[in-house]
Amino acid sequence: FFEIFDSSNTLRLRCDGFQDTAFVVSRDMFNRIELTPVYGGALFGKRVIVDPEFGGEEAGGRGTFGVRGCDVSLKIAQRLAERLKRAGAKAVLTREADESRFNSERIVLAKGPDDLYLIVRADSIYAKPYVAHVPESRYGGVFAKALKSVFDVELKEAYSYVMRQTPCTAVTVSLIPLQSSDPLAPNMIDAASSALFLATVGYFKTLNDSSMTH
Numbered sequence: 001f002f003e004i005f006d007s008s009n010t011l012r013l014r015c016d017g018f019q020d021t022a023f024v025v026s027r028d029m030f031n032r033i034e035l036t037p038v039y040g041g042a043l044f045g046k047r048v049i050v051d052p053e054f055g056g057e058e059a060g061g062r063g064t065f066g067v068r069g070c071d072v073s074l075k076i077a078q079r080l081a082e083r084l085k086r087a088g089a090k091a092v093l094t095r096e097a098d099e100s101r102f103n104s105e106r107i108v109l110a111k112g113p114d115d116l117y118l119i120v121r122a123d124s125i126y127a128k129p130y131v132a133h134v135p136e137s138r139y140g141g142v143f144a145k146a147l148k149s150v151f152d153v154e155l156k157e158a159y160s161y162v163m164r165q166t167p168c169t170a171v172t173v174s175l176i177p178l179q180s181s182d183p184l185a186p187n188m189i190d191a192a193s194s195a196l197f198l199a200t201v202g203y204f205k206t207l208n209d210s211s212m213t214h
Helices: 069-086 103-107 138-148 161-165 186-210
Strands: 002-007 010-015 021-024 047-052 090-093 116-121 130-133 154-157 169-174
Touching (some): 069 090, 069 116, 103 161, 116 186, 138 186, 161 169
Parallel strands (some): 047 116, 116 169
Antiparallel strands (some): 002 010, 130 169
16 A cells, blocks of 8 residues: 655655655655665565464364464464565465365465465464474475574474465464463564564565575
């Protein structure tokens, strides 16, 4: 989206994909506006499917105080999608409310090999944050490395049906285990979504810098 805030002689611009900009307008001459891309434009036009697991009747496990995994994953996914859109990416949520989705409905949202598919989970069994990808996925390893550089995660292997059926890089991440003291705490949700955002930036930067193709 694009917003313009005009106060006195100061013009403030906000545009997805660019840093917020403010400058003083001269009434007597032509004004040139230059916008700075977020992270050098690394996410411009990139398509990221964010898949908060479970939902509806599928709780995805429960924490010590009854917090459902599907609620935690949705909060992280929604915050992540906001960050991605502000940076110029095309963020697609597989669900936006407390509802379940068939695997086929989730998989079809991945349109091609250049997409990135992030399965967001709040694990009810494994107590440590982790990132998992299909072992033979070279690009899954690129994302895992990018995430590990900004968040203390363990690296795991995964063989889920959804990950194997998507036509693009797919990873599963659990950054807030359900056994945490307060999985829905705003600071924890923000930290998890921030780490996933930075990892996504790092992932696409690596692919762009090395001219890697699927």
